[in-house]
Amino acid sequence: MSTDSLPSWRPGPTKEAVVEFVTAVTDDGSPDYVAEVDRVAVFDNDGTLSTEMPLYTQLAFAFDRAAALGKAATMEELKAGGLPAVLELVKLTHGSISTDDFEAVVQEWAASSTHARFERLYTSLVYQPMLELLAYLKANGFSCWIFSGGGVDFMRGWAPEVFGIDQHQIIGSTGTVTFELADDGKPRLMKGADLAVLDDGPQKPISIHQHVGRRPIFAAGNTDGDLPMLQWTDGSPHRSFGLVVHHTDGEREYAYDVDPLLGSGTEAVLAGAAEHDWSVVDMATDWDTIYNQEQP
Amino acid sequence: MSTDSLPSWRPGPTKEAVVEFVTAVTDDGSPDYVAEVDRVAVFDNDGTLSTEMPLYTQLAFAFDRAAALGKAATMEELKAGGLPAVLELVKLTHGSISTDDFEAVVQEWAASSTHARFERLYTSLVYQPMLELLAYLKANGFSCWIFSGGGVDFMRGWAPEVFGIDQHQIIGSTGTVTFELADDGKPRLMKGADLAVLDDGPQKPISIHQHVGRRPIFAAGNTDGDLPMLQWTDGSPHRSFGLVVHHTDGEREYAYDVDPLLGSGTEAVLAGAAEHDWSVVDMATDWDTIYNQEQP
Numbered sequence: 001m002s003t004d005s006l007p008s009w010r011p012g013p014t015k016e017a018v019v020e021f022v023t024a025v026t027d028d029g030s031p032d033y034v035a036e037v038d039r040v041a042v043f044d045n046d047g048t049l050s051t052e053m054p055l056y057t058q059l060a061f062a063f064d065r066a067a068a069l070g071k072a073a074t075m076e077e078l079k080a081g082g083l084p085a086v087l088e089l090v091k092l093t094h095g096s097i098s099t100d101d102f103e104a105v106v107q108e109w110a111a112s113s114t115h116a117r118f119e120r121l122y123t124s125l126v127y128q129p130m131l132e133l134l135a136y137l138k139a140n141g142f143s144c145w146i147f148s149g150g151g152v153d154f155m156r157g158w159a160p161e162v163f164g165i166d167q168h169q170i171i172g173s174t175g176t177v178t179f180e181l182a183d184d185g186k187p188r189l190m191k192g193a194d195l196a197v198l199d200d201g202p203q204k205p206i207s208i209h210q211h212v213g214r215r216p217i218f219a220a221g222n223t224d225g226d227l228p229m230l231q232w233t234d235g236s237p238h239r240s241f242g243l244v245v246h247h248t249d250g251e252r253e254y255a256y257d258v259d260p261l262l263g264s265g266t267e268a269v270l271a272g273a274a275e276h277d278w279s280v281v282d283m284a285t286d287w288d289t290i291y292n293q294e295q296p
Numbered sequence: 297m298s299t300d301s302l303p304s305w306r307p308g309p310t311k312e313a314v315v316e317f318v319t320a321v322t323d324d325g326s327p328d329y330v331a332e333v334d335r336v337a338v339f340d341n342d343g344t345l346s347t348e349m350p351l352y353t354q355l356a357f358a359f360d361r362a363a364a365l366g367k368a369a370t371m372e373e374l375k376a377g378g379l380p381a382v383l384e385l386v387k388l389t390h391g392s393i394s395t396d397d398f399e400a401v402v403q404e405w406a407a408s409s410t411h412a413r414f415e416r417l418y419t420s421l422v423y424q425p426m427l428e429l430l431a432y433l434k435a436n437g438f439s440c441w442i443f444s445g446g447g448v449d450f451m452r453g454w455a456p457e458v459f460g461i462d463q464h465q466i467i468g469s470t471g472t473v474t475f476e477l478a479d480d481g482k483p484r485l486m487k488g489a490d491l492a493v494l495d496d497g498p499q500k501p502i503s504i505h506q507h508v509g510r511r512p513i514f515a516a517g518n519t520d521g522d523l524p525m526l527q528w529t530d531g532s533p534h535r536s537f538g539l540v541v542h543h544t545d546g547e548r549e550y551a552y553d554v555d556p557l558l559g560s561g562t563e564a565v566l567a568g569a570a571e572h573d574w575s576v577v578d579m580a581t582d583w584d585t586i587y588n589q590e591q592p
Contacts, residue, residue: 037462099505156509166333166509167509167510168464168507168508168509168510170509174506177502177505177506178498178502179498179499179502179524179528181527186531187501187524187527187528187530187531188531189501189505189528202474202475203475205475205483205485206473206475206485209395209473209485210448210470211464211507212463212464213448213452213462213463213464213466214463214464228475231477232475232483232485234483235482235483235484
């Protein structure tokens with residue numbers, strides 16, 4: 001009799017597939033055995049590990065910080081202005097600040113800002129089943145990495161504690177950064193105004209190559225922007241596993257197929273799942289719990 | 297009585313300073329104690345961990361590969377052409393190849409190519425005292441990272457085995473990379489022709505921020521291109537240690553103050569060492585052995 005490592009996952013084909021895969025790649029008598037060093041798992045964040053509706057957590061932060069800086073913006077302005085308007089808001093709220101100061105700003109925001117509908121900290125709107133999956137993989141010798149489209153400095157301000165993942169395994173988009181000696185002679189890194197790397201779509205496998213240097217055997221995502229990461233993982237010479245989180249639960253979370261801001265859909269990633277036999281999480285039926293009952 | 301973890305280091309102030317620092321930051325009764333998670337050590341490679349004379353190892357690889365591709369180049373041509381000529385050679389020898397194929401090419405070269413003067417594999421011309429230092433730091437809870445000006449895909453082809461450092465902790469310069477599905481539908485990463493990030497000078501602390509996400513407390517380099525990395529480490533809120541490897545041994549290695557190709561010097565980094573009280577390795581007097589007597 002074995003203990004259930006995934007208690008928030010309801011019995012069914014998705015849970016069974018995950019457990020069967022992990023069992024096979026960790027059994028050194030199995031033809032599917034994978035040495036521990038190659039057990040690399042990669043996760044998208046927004047919509048895969050945590051709620052991204054009605055707006056990305058980082059966007060909620062940007063709105064709050066813009067208001068605090070006396071330059072409040074609205075979702076309507078942003079939708080009308082498209083990507084240029086988003087980049088302008090990012091520039092205002094993420095640029096011209098040292099990395100140390102920015103980290104402090106993010107940590108203060110994360111410790112106090114709550115989601116209107118759920119009345120919980122944004123950073124507690126992480127999926128309990130995915131926290132269990134991360135722990136289960138780690139207990140089985142996997143190294144777990146996050147490759148987010150969100151900004152890396154924002155993510156690292158709160159995600160290490162929430163997910164139990166070290167800074168260096170949390171990757172995201174980056175802006176320009178400059179190294180300088182301040183007037184007091186102390187070195188600092190200043191966040192600039194421009195986007196350098198948008199960690200989405202085909203950039204995700206490139207970032208994985210640059211940061212991990214090994215091909216993953218497990219990948220989880222939820223939108224078309226995650227498709228290249230899932231494809232790259234699927235092409236591993238080892239047995240691999242793809243997981244697509246499908247947002248089907250309008251009562252307990254949100255039911256949608258288009259992301260909240262830039263309109264990235266799920267058509268291609270769901271087609272990829274069908275083609276490559278990846279597992280699709282139907283949140284309404286596969287997950288018994290969405291969020292931890294007690295806020296972390 | 298304690299065992300000597302650094303037998304190839306001769307007794308003297310440099311060795312004493314290293315041991316005193318490591319003892320202080322790992323003693324939880326010491327005011328200088330640093331938690332294990334923050335014990336990050338960063339190393340330059342060429343000239344710091346391994347011999348870079350009379351030409352960078354990667355340049356030796358590039359010449360050999362250019363010749364194999366029927367487009368042999370010479371050091372004289374390169375010196376006359378400066379940085380543009382170097383980038384052209386890199387483009388020819390490192391571009392338009394998949395990351396998987398490039399890894400195989402590097403590994404084959406590394407396993408068979410020898411340095412003319414020492415008649416040893418290039419990859420065995422690594423400093424025995426620095427190998428001992430890496431092992432000593434790791435045994436004391438440090439995570440050791442390499443931030444090389446060399447190309448990351450080249451470095452990762454041989455350095456993990458030689459230094460006992462995992463791929464993801466070996467960072468270097470990067471070229472453009474594209475993700476594509478080949479004709480057979482299999483995903484691959486193709487190395488492009490252009491330089492994307494030159495991991496030298498002020499880029500080193502930026503790369504450290506992006507890849508480690510924590511400020512180092514130990515840094516080692518040998519040229520002015522390593523100065524910002526040493527300064528960034530020096531600015532840590534914790535006690536920190538800077539080490540500069542000075543090439544003073546023309547008999548057993550090389551005595552020089554200017555790097556072999558692009559002319560980066562040592563004036564600024566030695567001045568920084570004096571200003572900040574970093575330790576300077578005088579290779580002729582501080583090191584009892586330069587290379588492991590048996591090739592690894």
